[in-house]
Amino acid sequence: MEAKARVLELARAEGFATVRVARAEPLRKAFTAARAAWEEGRLADMAWMTPEWLARATDPETFLAGAKSVIVAGLPCHSPEPDPPADSPPGARGRVARYAWGRDYHRTFEKRLRRLARAIREEFGADARATVDYGPLLERPFALAAGMGWLGKSTMLLVPGFGPWMLLGAVATTLELEPDPRIGKTCGACVRCIVACPTGAISPDGRIDSRLCISYHTIENRGPIPRGLRAKFGSWVFGCDECLEGCPVGTHRFESHPDFLPPTYDHAYPRLAELIGLDDEEFRRRFQGRPLMRAKRDGLVRNACVALGNVGLPEDVPALIRALEDRSPLVRGHAAWALGRCIERFADSVAPAADEARAALEARAPLETDPWVREEIALALTVSAPAPAASAGPGGGPHVG
Ligand code: B12
Ligand code: SF4
Ligand code: SF4
Secondary structure, eight states: OOHHHHHHHHHHHTTOSEEEEEEOOOOHHHHHHHHHHHHTTTTTTOTTOOHHHHHHHTOHHHHSTTOOEEEEEEEEBOOOOOOOOSSOOSSOBOEEOGGGSSSOHHHHHHHHHHHHHHHHHHHHOOOEEEEOTTSSSOHHHHHHHTTSOEEOTTSOEEBTTTBTOEEEEEEEESSOOOOOOOOOOOOTTOOHHHHHOTTOOBOTTSOBOGGGOHHIIIIIOOSOOOHHHHTTSTTEEEOOOHHHHTOOTTTTOOOBOGGGSOSSHHHHSOBHHHHHTOOHHHHHHHHTTSGGGGGHHHHHHHHHHHHHHHHOOGGGHHHHHHHTTOSOHHHHHHHHHHHHHHHHHHTTTOHHHHHHHHHHHHHHTTTOOOHHHHHHHHHHHHHTSSGGGGGGOTTOOSSOO
């Protein structure tokens, strides 16, 4: 059997929904675009993504000496909505990006890609090396070069039939394989993802500014979420699918690798008050082997505070008040902001909940020792004050800090 046919057979046996081959050559245009993103600060604080890293990540030779081909493989992650439980405790729920509803996709890919690489080494005597996501290879540009799809304005690789709902991994090999042709499609005049993005993170020519991206902040950012953005986060607590859900390509096809299906409703829509009550050990127990580990405990609890500020119910206020005493200043500061939002949101409709939130902030203010948290408390009390100060806008605060 011809080498490529055999490699595709091996890859399909691993369950990949799509497998394509690109020539292993440096992707200069992708590097130039990625370096421009770095220079303009659009990669935010993802410190590992230096120009040197981006140069390596677009050059297969530095990933595998003598590489001739890059095999790109995809697993779909468009799980159907899980059914809500018949009876559920009161309180608001957050949203988790679909790719993270089930098990950690890195593990799912790693196992399969490493087996594929081993089979190539054993059957063909060629070298082969696997990578997924955090490895030093930019998967989207290689998938583009391999003709797996086209780059949407959302920057997602859109795979015909599947749209943006495809996770990617790759194997570089010294085996010479016939490359697949690129596909000539584009988004045309569509701008739905740009309109769907709540924070304006996608420019009209299809570039992302990670500094504005909910996915970046809820997953990668380890510090405070800029004040001016928080009110736009809605109920997202890990990742964001707005630009994917807005995309017409692949909308009606719900297909997912079994590992990515949510075992329960809570996996997709966790109760927010429960999340902010998690300590380190409970966090580990609940999220071990799931993508949410990436946010770490403090990050996820911070995100849950922001979501509660936006969509929390009066019955969630006591959980936020408890979070004012969290050991992490990051959590305390975002809990203060969220309570300020609750005062604003409930002032006219549920006055006792608004009063409870205000009283808690006032009580905490003199006890708080962290300067940034003190500032958050002061702002929460000012921004949520009745009449003139309330015109600062929802969650606005005076600056994006
Ligand atoms: C850093 C990163 C992020 C960052 C930055 C994202 C971004 N758009 O830049 C953040 C945290 C925001 C993020 C978010 C998400 N991510 Co992400 N992320 C990555 C990671 C680790 C690196 C990507 C990167 O370097 N971005 C920097 C930009 C500059 O590079 P790039 O997008 O890869 O490629 C660009 C250039 O090469 C350029 N380009 C290429 N060829 C050419 C040619 C020409 C002529 C020009 C002008 C430009 C050009 O255009 C590309 C698109 O902008 C990859 C995994 C990997 N190792 O590649 C996953 C990856 C891109 N992410 C993925 C996913 C699923 C997501 C989320 C959907 C998760 C979620 N639901 O919350 C969101 C989607 C947000 C979005 N619209 O992009 C998938 C995408 C799969 C797909 N079908 O596209 C990947 C591939 C992970 C994986 N292994 O499956 N992500
Ligand atoms: S992931 Fe969310 S915030 Fe980021 S670009 Fe897409 S819609 Fe905008
Ligand atoms: S929503 Fe429209 S513009 Fe955006 S990626 Fe999908 S097809 Fe392209």
